[in-house]
Amino acid sequence: MLLVLISGFALSQAFRTAAAIMAPPLQQAFGLTPQQLGLFAGAFHFAFGGLQLFMGMGIDVYGVRRTVLAVFPLTVAGALVTAYADSYAGLLFGQALTGVGCAPAFLVCTVFIARRFPSERYASVNGAALGIGSVGLLLTGTPLAWVIQAWGWRSGYVALAACAVLAWLAILVFVREDAPVHTERPNVLAALRGYGELFRLPQTAGIIGLSLFTYASFLSLRGLWLGPLLIDRYQFTLVGSGNVAVAISVLGMVGPPLFGRLDPGDAQKRRRWIARYTIGCAALFAAMAFALPASLEVALALGVGIVSGYMVMQYADVRATYPARMTGRAMAVFTMAMFLGVALMQWLTGLAASAAAVLHVETYTAVFAAIAFFLVLGTCLYRFLPGPRTAGAEPSQS
Template identity: 80%
Template structure:
């Protein structure tokens, strides 16, 4: 629970305002699912074009993470999000007014760029404004609260589309984003952390990425980040529906009900595991253990188990995946304060580019399964389990943060 001191109340107020931007980012990220049928009807889009339309957001979002981290370290949380988030509003309006597929892609790309700092600013603000020992629990709460945006693109957005059309859906999202931007402008204040060498300039921040990758534990952290969040999104956003419909004969409504349940558990998991965070001394062992547990669950899903068991395993992934919030705390503890923004940016970039990579690789696994005579979802979920074990091995056997020297921790970017 937040402290009752005025400083703590102010910090929580500003964090909740920043989370409103993250919630809109979550909504924009998942809007393509509910928008797909009307867009396909309006523009005659093929499934491949719909996939590229949805992916344009994630590629733009992931590719800009390094620059967002640099901006946060140089200019601060408030100025970075105020400068960039308006592109999300512009992108949504461009999409709403689109008269061609190319304009649809442009709108999605602009929205992805605009949303690029949305959660990153929350993680850095928490690191700078709250005690280090509470980082995991507060960050978990932020993830859970911000995931309300996933629910906005369910029934509420569908109702808007049915009543006024898909263009009105994007106008509604743009309006909400504008309100979030205005709230950040009016309510968020920030004092940049003091460092021994002063704030870095742009070139210094760019050189700081070289410093980041020279630290021996960075590769292990990235190696795991590529596969963990991607495993959850690959299930929830790509394979959950097909496996329930193709393997078990579920209807679309029944599949949607399971998807909602998985999403709700995905919202509950991060704050739960944030409160359970064991601290710096044993956190890495917990992360390894829960990643292996997720791999085991996916391995069981690869088997042709009864439908109720498959649903139960999917729900288990929804809740257990909340442990991934501990990875943010691991990053927070692994780098000196002047590198926090860039470290979080690299971590976030790895997660979202990992989503694209895993979805592509599991698609290849599904295609290969057809040729080899293996059941499609046995190959898909078996591949996800293998990727999680690979990430675990990289995280476990590559150097850990203890390799960071005091001299490195005190260096300037």
């Protein structure tokens, strides 16, 4: 059942990274500026991240299966709206609708793992789920590039919509779960008060501050700027850039299970590791800001792909930092911050690219320098804002 749920997450991964391959043909078809391209890619994540709290409430009340079956069809609708859009506004609406449809895709996997697997296996199983779900990244590499070259970018979205239909049918047929214990209507005010309690805890600000930028850095590379970088700076073909995207995606599949198994277990040691790996990623992006030989640039991008697997430790950090009664809410808030951060970074890097033209700075120098800065900023927030008093313990009532 977990594998079938991961199929929905894999399609979510495909949709959120399609812009990296779609960017060149969309720029030609609609004359998009870098800022518009960043907003197009970010629209998915604004919608996806903004609904995480409500998806968490839906899962608690209606269960994993009912929630994903009810919402995921909007993914198909959004993909078709994007495929047949004849204006930039239509593209944005399709992306936002797709983001709504994919909103429960990963959260249902994390909740399913938390409920069905023992706590000591959480990091490794969650890492495996992230790795398997990254198969969706492979779809938006060379295969999507082939489809676009043969039949155009609109056919690419139609193909993704067809895959989403298959994933929904698989969940319908194979996933089973017990009926929810609570059958009353959801108490929205009570749920919001519960989230308010979580936000009042001192460690929440630092965790959110880091989560805004970590996964966002990888998705901004793989899901938006990789294709334009290789085509504009190094004159790669669309299929050639797709091949690099596939290589990064394969490493993205290997990284989370690897780092899930390397998880140190000790909460404080894990926090130090997370901060150090984030700075390491920042260094890789800072190096990519320079116009290096193509082979070295690709090697750095591949390095980002494998090192980014450490982000699976952030899920274990969230689970260890909050008491058990708050785990569901904490995961929902963390996931919301993570994907709103993707939208924010893609929009801000679009602004950086537009500003670079005015300042006569090379576009990708500005983009990757900005990503490196945000990663350092997130690390500082994580390390220097108040941390948890005792990982996993109830906060003192002072």
